[in-house]
Amino acid sequence: MDKGLSRRGLFGAGAAAAAILAGTPATAAARSAMTLRWWGNNGWEIRVGTKTVLIDPWLTRFKTGTYTPAGADPRTPLSVNRALIDGHLDRGFLRADHILVTHGHYDHLTDVPYLAERTGATVIGTETHLSLMAALGAPEDQLAIATGGEDLTFDGYSIRVLRSLHSATGSRAQVAFPGTRTLSRRDRPRVISDLLEGGTLAYAVSGGGASVLNLGGSNYLESELAGLHPDVVLLPPGGAKVTDYVPRLLRTLGHPRWVAATHWDDFDFPLGQVKDAGGLEPLRKAVAAASPGSGFVVLDHLGEFTP
Template identity: 40%
Template sequence: MENERTAVKSDSPTTIGRRSVLAAAAATPLVGLAPSAWAGSRAHPQPGFARFEWLGTAGWRVRTPTTTLLVDPYLSRFDVGLAAGRFEKEAPLTLDEAAVDAVLGTAGSAAGAVDAVLVSHTHWDHFADVPHIAATRDSTVFTTLSGYHLAQSMGLPAGQVAVVKGGEQLRIGDVVVRVVRSLHSRSGGGGLLFPGTRVHVPEPPTTIADLPEGDTLGFVIRSPEGRGVLILGASDYDDQALSGLEVETVMVPVPSSDVTAGYAERLMSALARPRTVVLVHWDNFETPLSNPPRADSVTRERMDSLIADLRRHSPRTRVLTPQYLTPLDLL
């Protein structure tokens, strides 16, 4: 979980997947996809191959003509006291099935289909809804060893959970996903919220503290011709793991502290100054999805500072702050 609280307007290969497994810038506006972007030869994909929709927090829905991926989908967005300054570490886990269906579409419908869910780490604001989503939509979950055990404790069969560590390159439908070793951010005192891993199936979790970080991953989503979007789920990273990824876009969580030294500078250098940065994990995720996303003044200041740092170290990179469920043409 990131303690980022929210909202400034920026100016600025093995074939894998649940179904296949069972079978065997400154002032830059957000760009939507035109219907024509989905036409044309699959042998010669055009820009607009994949539609990215921000689900709030660090969550994404990625849809191509044949495949739907979710990354860190957290849609129940229940109150744990963060916005009120009274964080409740023992806040009970709450599943809002209606909120999940309202965003994803009902299970069993064409609109609600999900091929795979990618999980960066197992804090509640990234993982709490995942077992329910995967169970109701017959999806494979790609996650850490902690996620593998936690998902089973929350009722998801082991056959629907695949453990990844970083370095894997997976084909899921018509998308290639590279798993990237990553790191979670730290608090102002240098500590990690809910540290630890789950090395066996625990008792079913009942509070947010029962979902530890459990190691952290990032994911590169690639089009058939190799364009790449890197999705980070937490505001730290491993420079060496990012070096040479050759991505055009990176989803960057806004840090809640200055403990991670040189955050923007090292990130831009490791990724060879990507074309686009999309800021995430800045919204108030204790409120329902509603545009414009909400943010408090402290997070606004942190976002302004991060945008300034990104521009200083990568002047040609455009910086976007997305709206919920608004299609972005990034791949």
């Protein structure tokens, strides 16, 4: 039985197919022992055996207006829906050994301090990310600083931390809420503009005979990715000002077997209500043109995929 589908039913995440696979990869191999589950936005759960790695888990998804013409209201208060998170944790539906933070923005970091407290997971991020999380009350002994370049092996899986770049948007190719802060538990963030980008990290997670790469934003450092051949790349739409965003990336990665869309849903809508913010079809077309042999994966909220 597909555990993901049955449990999705329990949580009312909708009846749509868990995965829509557009195109079969030319070099499909045996299925691995790694399972990926999408928690909406850039939130991913990577399960290998009894171990679980989360990337940018954000279940709360409060309204900010990010995808409206006016854009996100920077004074939007931060909030964490503990009841929602507890519901998943208490039923054993969500656990974590590691939580990997790509950058400090509200749609990536806000839920991590509470998830760290509840799961006991080790949290990886830059000095700024850890500073923001410590000020939000994260258990400080679980925070592990990274700068990019770390190659770490744990029981059953390994994590490669890669230097990366945040999405650059608008005609001036700027980063939203830019900046950094030194490690401190003071000055608790209250509104979304308090959560600074603080540098962006990409992560390659390997285990169970497969590897997956998450960029964290619609940009990357080509030199960091050279020689990396992940089975799956989790790719956000956008990248309009990034030179040859999709073709250069997929060429650098050696045309991965799978490209899974990430960060494409409008998070003004709660978990379980998937609404395309507008980037999905352009992304699908760009991937098909640049790497026709790659399978394009689109998951529903809480949908699963085994590469």
